[in-house]
Amino acid sequence: EAGEATFVAGHPGTTNRLLTVEQLKFQRDTQFPEYLVRNSELRGRLIQWGKTGAEPERIIQRPLQSIENALKVYRGRNTALLDDRLMADKSAREQGLREFVISDPALTRSVGSAWDDIANAQERMRQIYGRYLYLESAAGFNSTLFRYARQLVRAADERSKPNELRLREYADSNLQKLASSLLAQTPIYPELEKLTLSFSFDKMREYLGPDDPIVRQLLSAESPQSLAEKLIDETKLADASVREALWDGGSEAIAASDDPMIVLARTTDAEARAVRKIYEDEVQAPVAAGQERIAKARFAAYGTGTYPDATFTLRLSYGAVKGWEEKGEPVEPFTTLARLYERATGRAPFELPQVWLDARDRLDMTTPFNYVTTNDIVGGNSGSPLIDAEGRLVGLAFDGNIHSLSGSYWYDAALNRAVAVHPAIIITALEQVYEAKSIAKEIRSSR
Template sequence: MRLTLAFVSVAAATFALSSPAAAEEGMWTFDAVPTDAIKAAYGWAPDQKWLDHTRAAAVRLTGGCSASFVSNEGLILTNHHCVVGCLQNLSSADSDLVAGGFNAADRARELKCPGQQAEVVTAITDVTGSIRAAIGSLTGEALVKARDARIAEIESAECPDRDTTRCQVVTLFGGGQYKLYKYRKYSDVRIAWAPEFQAAFFGGDPDNFNFPRYAMDAAFLRAYENGKPAATPAHLKWNPRAPQEGEITFVVGNPGSTQRLLTETQRAFQRTERLPLTLLLLSEYRGRLIASMDESPEKAREGADELFGIENSFKALSGQFRALNDPAFTAQMAAAEAELREKVRGNAEIGDPWSEIDAAMAKRRDTYLDSVFLERGPASFSTLAGYAQTLVRAAEERAKPNSERLPGFTDSALPLTEKRLTDPVPTYPWLEELAVAFWASKAREYLGTDNDDIKALLGKESPEALAKRLVTGTRLADPAYRQQLWDGGAAAIAASDDPMIRFFARLDPRSREIKAAFDRDYDAPVTAAQARLAKARFAAYGDALYPDATFTLRLSYGQVKGWTERGKPVPAMTRIGGTYDRATGQLPYKLAEAFVTAESRIDKNGVYDFVTTNDIIGGNSGSPVIARDGSVIGTAFDGNIHSLGGNFGYDGTLNRTVAVSTAAIQQALDVIWPAPALAAELKGGKRR
């Protein structure tokens, strides 16, 4: 979901941080859908057959988005902004697929998206007992190692076929539950259709995270298997009708992360440490990037996706920061925590987990800057540096038994790690130098010139000189070289004279020390405390609770419904003709070329975008909006400005999901960027 800055007070919100969820609140796991609550609110609820079919049609994209199968031949509906990275990677100076869009004339011309993988949940199993038994009475780093080892063992045992399956154990309620998610994966994902960028992001930043909206933020991918379109009999029926005011809607997808269960101390850390620092870094990096992009049209094109992501992150985090500085909002959160503490006061089994988290947070503050600037180093900003860190660390981790490896390098994770490392993706030397130099300058600024780590890593070089030496000297832009180092393992890494590899060979031991300290001083005590906090919530409020988002499959329910903004009603949907009324001829309100040429053929009264009361967050981008009959009537791509507080809570009177309707997408396929074969496939026909 594209998140943007909003000047919004959340004082009126009624957040259920610890108590049972209010109607329409919640991102529910598929093994705990509150059908009784849905039926009480709407007089109807989906049965198990409906849920099973929908789960089998829902897709997770490894780029951080959601999607759904909409034909029996692997066709995937998602958002344009979920494929813009793919389009950027496939573009060149002579062929800008971001600006011009992409429309494969036939399947032979559908293009593979580097690094992309589509995943479908096939089973969810509770493994809490097994992991708690492995943890036992352990504390500190031993707790983390035992937990991670058991997770690695479960994932490896449950998914021996790593070509087509992936297993992932997910921590829920901060350690109160552990669930094993088993996925059917498709590692060959290709772009089939995408509109012009100016249509997908019409209105730009001024309209982003606002409504009314006039955005064609939709695209189609296709999953392939053995070089052929994948057979996907479980798919959603395409339903290009307009949404109806008040109808029940379901959004099924993978919300990335929420923090609705944080303690007061953890929220204070977000407000005073993490968010201010992150916003400062993003703001300065954005400025440097824009200045470089202004140097030439080619740099403007090459840096566009990077800038798009940075601006999106900045706006999202700005909204979180404003929410945590709203006195009325924070007072409500404090009151919710006080209520929970009172309800479980004197329960010896629960004890005082809040104080344990307080102590862990105090230690976290002391080591936070080391984690920010040294644990990943320039890999936080640079693609090439990210390759180097992965290769150096993988060489050591892959030599260990599976149960002793760090997360990301276990048997279950290695196939995706290798794919993302070795798939061909263009890199741009000027952008890589900018990224490495920015990291070096900020690390030196925040840690200090006299810091031993900074002296060891920078030596006598300036940040700019270090960046130039590492980027101009590395061969890591070549996927064949990356594959060679991956295949060669520790011996190849030790023998490599690549300056980026050598840099991370020096940094990695210190990076591991920082992670070990984090595991010992924060992760372990907080995991133990949060497990008891989960017990406290269940004891106080029963099991009608949903866990924080974890980029795993969830279902939310709601209805098509507008809201009242400063005393005036905001309608639930917009019409395509409103695009022309909104257009000014200047960016960001300049019409896409196809909107100009096809104007006489477009049904301007057709529904374009619409809003619902579904509870979503970033990661839900591309999620299908599903009607009661199980058909797809839209794809979610954003929230309104009030949903910024959704990271910490939900207010059904104001929070809204923003979606592009299938009715509008159908017009796009029929008359704006005609794709007759795709349109026929969606209607159930065969595509040649």
């Protein structure tokens, strides 16, 4: 019922509630706008290609679902950072902690210029962001086949070094997992590869400019489309046995290879490594050191009164069943089965499976379906049990409302809501829709 206490035990993934104001500004002003523009356009390209035939429509489903989910998350986080309430709250809290540090000479010496160091690192990140994103993070080479090529090129180089001197992803502890992924028999769709790779070449030229050395090297005599087509048509890396031979052959095999995708990875690797080195030395390292000092200040100021960011460790959240207000109108905390059919349009994304349409006449439309609570959860909590004050299972958390996306940065009690599925609809679905009565019986008997 509304107002009933609820508790969620689970493993929330990651949050960014302890970032400095300058780190938040970097995400708001630089990182998120670029991501949203680039991937919104890529989404449109995928949808358009999917309309050209049944096979393209099938092929795009997984990448389209992935990109749409990511866009939803990034839009929600960007909206949160554009909220004056959030930024005012973060600024006030940061200023309060800085004043506490200043009031304690010993703490001042210990914490030092932590906030300024992080601010300087963010400015450096702004300067290198384009090249780091498009070269090292490979946003300019959006292709599974290029990813294979870079991994093969770097693995050959890194495995020749002592373990402690390698890039971390090529350490001995990671090599088996890397090889399993790299050498797996995975379907490659050439036309999809051409679409994503040509698009990423185009965006790289747009973001870095035509005078960037890598852009000139790649696109001075080729269009993004023609270069992508040539690379995908001529590379042999879609064949797992070819990748295995290059992996086993090491540096000699990579140096001797004339596969165009291997050549591309070889010729761009120095520039990518260079900007990675700048990032690790001038951004990542000072930020990590600064955050460590700020954490000491926070502990000195608040002791155990605050909790760390989520890291997939076990956490307990308390809350209550409660709706919220959307654009001046109340949103009730419970939905019923009737709303499922009211929302159905017969077309994606509101197309119900036939099994639910067939079961409609035998179902009780007043059955509770989903409900919302004030529990503070984030990605990683999906599947977590909701427990009431008497220790009874009263639902399974699986999502949040759109406002919960701001939970990466703060908990907004007015709007942030966890979404849980009600046990009644679980039993109804098992018994009356899916004919899985034995499972329902097992659930009932375990109460």
